[in-house]
Amino acid sequence: MSPIPGPIILLAVPLIAAAAAYLVRRWALLAALIAAVSAAAIAALCLSLPLEQSAFVLEQEVAFGRPVVVLGQTLVLDPAGQLWLAFVFGLAAVYYLIAWRTPQGRSYFAFNLVMLAMYALVVLLHTFALSVLAFAMSATLAVFIIQAGQQASVRGAQRYLLVTLLAVPLLLAAAWFLDQSTLQPEILAELSPADALAAAGLADAAFQRALLLAALGFGLLLAAFPFSTWMPALAADAPPIVSAFLFTAGQAMAFFLAFRFVQGAPEVLSSPGLSVVVHLAAVAMAISGGVMAAVQRDLGRMFGYAALSDLGLVLLAFNTGGTRAIDLTLLHLVARSVSITLLAAAIGIVQHRAATGQLAALGGVARRLPVATIALILGALGLAGFPITAGFPTRWAVSRAVWNWVQVLAPSSMQSTNPGIPAPAGVEISGVPGQEWVWIITLLALVLSSVGIIVGLIRALAAMAGTQPRDDIARQPIFATALLLALIAAAVLVGLRPQILVEYVSSAAQALGLF
Amino acid sequence: METMGDIFTFLAGTPAIVGLVLTAAVIFLTSNSRLALSMLGVQYLLAGLVLTRSVQPELAVVRILVGVLVVPILYLTIRHVLPVPLSETETDTHAHSLSMDWSAGPLGLPLRVLTILLLSLALMRFFPDYQLLFQSLHVEPAVVTPDVALVAVWLIGVGAFGLILSGEVLRVAPGALTILTGFDLLYAHWNSNLAVVGFWSAFTLLAALAFSYLAAVQGLTGARLQAENEEVDR
Numbered sequence: 001m002s003p004i005p006g007p008i009i010l011l012a013v014p015l016i017a018a019a020a021a022y023l024v025r026r027w028a029l030l031a032a033l034i035a036a037v038s039a040a041a042i043a044a045l046c047l048s049l050p051l052e053q054s055a056f057v058l059e060q061e062v063a064f065g066r067p068v069v070v071l072g073q074t075l076v077l078d079p080a081g082q083l084w085l086a087f088v089f090g091l092a093a094v095y096y097l098i099a100w101r102t103p104q105g106r107s108y109f110a111f112n113l114v115m116l117a118m119y120a121l122v123v124l125l126h127t128f129a130l131s132v133l134a135f136a137m138s139a140t141l142a143v144f145i146i147q148a149g150q151q152a153s154v155r156g157a158q159r160y161l162l163v164t165l166l167a168v169p170l171l172l173a174a175a176w177f178l179d180q181s182t183l184q185p186e187i188l189a190e191l192s193p194a195d196a197l198a199a200a201g202l203a204d205a206a207f208q209r210a211l212l213l214a215a216l217g218f219g220l221l222l223a224a225f226p227f228s229t230w231m232p233a234l235a236a237d238a239p240p241i242v243s244a245f246l247f248t249a250g251q252a253m254a255f256f257l258a259f260r261f262v263q264g265a266p267e268v269l270s271s272p273g274l275s276v277v278v279h280l281a282a283v284a285m286a287i288s289g290g291v292m293a294a295v296q297r298d299l300g301r302m303f304g305y306a307a308l309s310d311l312g313l314v315l316l317a318f319n320t321g322g323t324r325a326i327d328l329t330l331l332h333l334v335a336r337s338v339s340i341t342l343l344a345a346a347i348g349i350v351q352h353r354a355a356t357g358q359l360a361a362l363g364g365v366a367r368r369l370p371v372a373t374i375a376l377i378l379g380a381l382g383l384a385g386f387p388i389t390a391g392f393p394t395r396w397a398v399s400r401a402v403w404n405w406v407q408v409l410a411p412s413s414m415q416s417t418n419p420g421i422p423a424p425a426g427v428e429i430s431g432v433p434g435q436e437w438v439w440i441i442t443l444l445a446l447v448l449s450s451v452g453i454i455v456g457l458i459r460a461l462a463a464m465a466g467t468q469p470r471d472d473i474a475r476q477p478i479f480a481t482a483l484l485l486a487l488i489a490a491a492v493l494v495g496l497r498p499q500i501l502v503e504y505v506s507s508a509a510q511a512l513g514l515f
Numbered sequence: 516m517e518t519m520g521d522i523f524t525f526l527a528g529t530p531a532i533v534g535l536v537l538t539a540a541v542i543f544l545t546s547n548s549r550l551a552l553s554m555l556g557v558q559y560l561l562a563g564l565v566l567t568r569s570v571q572p573e574l575a576v577v578r579i580l581v582g583v584l585v586v587p588i589l590y591l592t593i594r595h596v597l598p599v600p601l602s603e604t605e606t607d608t609h610a611h612s613l614s615m616d617w618s619a620g621p622l623g624l625p626l627r628v629l630t631i632l633l634l635s636l637a638l639m640r641f642f643p644d645y646q647l648l649f650q651s652l653h654v655e656p657a658v659v660t661p662d663v664a665l666v667a668v669w670l671i672g673v674g675a676f677g678l679i680l681s682g683e684v685l686r687v688a689p690g691a692l693t694i695l696t697g698f699d700l701l702y703a704h705w706n707s708n709l710a711v712v713g714f715w716s717a718f719t720l721l722a723a724l725a726f727s728y729l730a731a732v733q734g735l736t737g738a739r740l741q742a743e744n745e746e747v748d749r
Binding site: 071072127129134137140141144147154157158161162169172209 | 705713
């Protein structure tokens with residue numbers, strides 16, 4: 001019997017599990033178990049199976065790296081995609097377990113599993129346009145779990161749908177312009193020097209257009225400033241675990257698409273304009289998210305703004321990390337997922353038990369739900385980059401990188417022949433004296449981001465404290481408490497020993513091969 | 516004597532382009548969701564017709580089929596959430612479902628007419644600049660004809676303004692789908708891969724389903740709030 005190709009498993013298992021979860025959707029435990037087991041199994045397969053040779057799983061031979069041709073399209077798993085899917089499916093498995101005790105809507109498991117199959121398709125397809133469209137289809141499916149049958153505001157779901165819908169044409173056009181910007185040497189050889197020069201000019205113009213369109217498209221998907229409004233709106237309306245899934249796995253897939261786009265044209269990375277735009281967007285996101293998180297009156301919205309502020313840090317990691325930029329970016333993507341999951345689980349429990357996320361109505365909740373409150377504190381502090389939390393190591397690394405830039409670009413250092421200050425690793429110094437102010441503002445943005453989130457957390461805790469009895473709120477279930485404790489342990493572990501993630505992150509960064 | 520083919524070729528030319536311009540304008544101007552959806556259906560038909568000039572007829576037919584599916588999806592939703600046409604329940608000044616009242620704010624006709632006029636002027640002014648953008652450097656002769664370039668940008672522009680000026684799902688959905696149609700007119704020239712066409716069609720259908728779901732939720736919420744208000748009044 002011939003071995004089963006990996007792509008078939010990656011697509012079929014979540015789809016079959018989705019059908020099963022839909023059939024048993026009235027029994028949350030069963031649906032959660034089916035979803036969690038299937039997602040965890042795929043995550044484990046992605047982490048353990050080699051791509052170069054076949055292996056035996058449950059006495060069945062599996063060729064994980066073998067390509068499959070479906071309707072003329074070759075589906076194949078590459079090393080970067082393998083790690084990416086391990087992360088996304090593993091995260092989803094945790095969310096399914098949490099969703100069992102904090103209901104996210106009956107269709108959550110089934111729709112989310114179909115979304116995971118779409119994410120697998122994004123990774124398996126090696127045509128950028130098709131990957132973008134597969135991602136867009138997953139985003140339209142997300143609308144159903146964002147709304148989750150609630151007869152409340154549709155703003156969050158509508159905004160998420162619209163940003164995706166607008167991003168798709170931009171990204172497809174960007175890919176086309178990028179294709180136009182590559183001149184075939186054999187065609188160039190046939191042209192006269194004057195025509196070749198003109199063709200090169202046109203190709204350069206096409207490249208600039210591709211860059212602009214891609215920046216807009218990915219800006220929409222990644223909620224980059226000024227397209228950030230969908231994140232808080234989504235967090236306010238959607239069940240917290242759904243928000244968390246889209247802020248972690250969803251945005252990780254958007255990053256994957258961005259890296260895939262850059263793989264097709266590595267010269268994009270050396271474009272100075274792009275670096276400036278990313279930097280400004282990141283600083284604006286960090287500041288605006290932090291400031292807005294400090295003044296919210298709703299836990300969901302505070303969560304959305306805190307996640308937005310932290311997303312600014314991901315972009316800063318990409319912009320400041322030099323040759324280790326991808327490592328730092330990926331490490332922070334993983335670390336922030338831990339914080340976001342913890343925070344979302346805590347908010348989910350609080351909202352489920354108190355039937356609201358409005359701070360004004362949460363008096364006395366902290367005494368009634370102590371573990372959820374501790375998780376809320378650690379999750380928010382993680383997004384703020386507080387020491388011993390999951391967000392601290394990478395935020396510290398980014399802050400150090402920014403500080404290095406400040407020192408290197410200071411006028412005294414620029415004038416000195418031997419300034420004695422190491423430049424950020426692998427980065428050529430091309431700045432001008434006085435440019436250190438950009439980096440000082442960046443440092444201030446990081447501080448503002450952290451302070452804003454912490455102020456928001458203190459306001460939430462002040463609202464949740466109080467001595468009034470809340471007998472109307474049931475105590476949190478044992479399983480949810482155990483899960484929260486496990487997540488708290490994971491957050492502290494990542495905060496104290498981020499090295500445990502470095503091996504996987506480095507493998508993924510190497511597999512992407514951008515630097 | 517003209518053959519059917521000649522008539523078809525004629526219809527796929529200027530009449531279809533003019534039709535697309537008009538349908539987009541009506542979708543933008545009207546506050547009647549039923550009229551907007553009817554125009555959206557016509558728009559899909561005309562877009563398919565225009566595409567027969569440059570892509571394989573089968574691919575153009577796929578686009579029309581998508582429209583044939585998208586419009587009923589949204590229309591059925593309207594039937595459930597809006598039992599009575601909006602224009603019959605509102606007391607503002609109306610003319611053929613177009614709200615004439617300035618107080619209607621962004622939904623008011625005067626502002627929308629002004630927007631359409633300004634957009635038309637801008638598109639004509641910058642036409643020489645953008646029509647060359649869409650030509651392939653690798654394919655001769657240029658595949659995107661000037662009239663298609665113009666109408667595609669028109670659809671995208673009108674759809675984008677529709678999104679900006681509208682809040683209700685049932686007004687946003689035709690605007691968003693108009694943007695997709697406009698882009699599709701261009702992209703069909705750039706990439707006629709069958710898999711891409713299939714994925715694009717699936718995406719459009721899913722987007723219509725998502726809009727339909729949100730419209731139903733919004734309609735139910737409105738109905739619930741109305742019932743609650745009536746209860747309070749009593």
